[in-house]
Amino acid sequence: MKVHAQVRLSTKMQDAQILILGAGPTGLGAARQLELNGHSSWMLLEGHSEAGGLAASFVDDKGFTWDVGGHVQFSHYAYFDAAMQEFLGADGWLHHQRESWVWMRERFIPYPLQSNIHHLPADDQARCLQGLVEIAASAQVKPANFGQWIETTFGAGIAEIFMRPYNSKVWGYPPELMSADWVGERVAVTDLAILSKGLVMKTDDRSWGPNNTFQFPKHGGTGAIWRACAKLLPAGKLRFNTPVSRIDLDRHEIGTEDGQTFYYDTLISTMPLPDLIRLSGQSHLKPAAERGLLHSSSNIIGLGLRGQPTTELATKSWMYFPEENCPFYRVTVFSNYSPNNVPDSTQYWSLMCEVSESHHKPVDPSTLLEQVIQGALNTHLIHRREDIVSTWCYRADYGYPTPGLHRNEALAQIIPYFEQHDVYSRGRFGLWKYEVSNQDHSFMQGVELIERLLHGRSELTAFDPGHVNARKHPWPFERWE
């Protein structure tokens, strides 16, 4: 890929030692962009043995491949698309039509539910319509939080039936503790024209969203992308199994758990912000972080199954579960993403279940697997326990960066403070902006930061999420012209 005809390094950055912490999509995006710009004085330290971070994949001892939750490729960037092709090659991908569904009231309803309420029982349909009539008649007010946004956007009916229970389950927080600023393209709103057509004509609307088609690696799960990206970088500059345990902002010095010391001019950190604050001893930032930076943990339970999915599940991608008869909020038919996600697709299939956890929604690890299996039986995803041939349990302490009410205040204090000390914190938990925390966003945060440091360009993904999410962007960005 052609990046720039001419490489223009600012004088200050020309010889700068750039140290990157983390080999997830953000750190790898930064490392690759440095190489493409011919800036060779960089090093990347990663605590784990492999690249990928939350976008890594794992193979269990029965040969089933798992992601850390259902990872789907979205892209807002021509640059990201080209990078994906480069990493895995045109033949490395399988292309799918998204089929996402909601399971409730003992039936599957196409997602988004709010456009397909004609599938609900008649009394639920009446509640939904009544709520929509009420909001149409009431004055528009700017919602003070996500809970109010749900009520004023969908009305009390859809809120009670789906939006509140589902969102409480996925986020692990009451919607009143979350801001409404992030919503943008991430939540489908009600289109009354589509809804009424569906009610009268009984037609489904399944086309919503940025990912109505998606691609997935043929082999190796989502992690294959990031392992391939890492392989294209000079091996000597990537240090795996090197957890960072100390950061000295004044001396520009990093200490690792195995006793090594690294010096930097510029540090790019992709570790969770609370870890950056703790490891650098900046305890004065802790109150802002504790008040503003909420998060939930993600428990991923993989069920490797004998046989084949039922006809109902044969073409489904993922399903949402708002009701209380199961602990998971989402389940992916992971064997539908690639037949290579199971040891032998003529004999096995797989389901990957996601359960959120927070202080507001604790999870008992000793009973979680059993609860998930019982939930899969309750929701008819599986019919017999005996078909389970493998189980895989994984917990990501930092799973979702919750858009809390005081997040932006906290970030406005923390991010510039570190930048004054030549530390740039980016990525899903480095910048804590859910709205720009998918793989494409994270990778581009790394890329754009390097473009800012080397060429003075503006970082659009990190600081203008609304613009970035509004459409697909060319490379170089239209705003850079």
Ligand SMILES: Cc1cc2nc3c(=O)[nH]c(=O)nc-3n(C[C@H](O)[C@H](O)[C@H](O)COP(=O)(O)OP(=O)(O)OC[C@H]3O[C@@H](n4cnc5c(N)ncnc54)[C@H](O)[C@@H]3O)c2cc1C
């Ligand atoms: C349940 C779930 C579902 C998701 N679904 C999707 C999806 O469908 N589509 C999508 O595009 N994205 C999805 N994502 C998001 C995707 O995983 C992230 O966008 C991406 O992984 C973020 O990359 P990152 O580099 O910012 O952070 P991370 O992936 O978290 O990487 C940070 C890296 O830093 C390393 N690190 C941390 N601390 C230290 C230390 N002290 N020393 C050394 N190294 C350290 C970590 O080991 C890690 O490798 C999902 C995430 C989750 C949790």
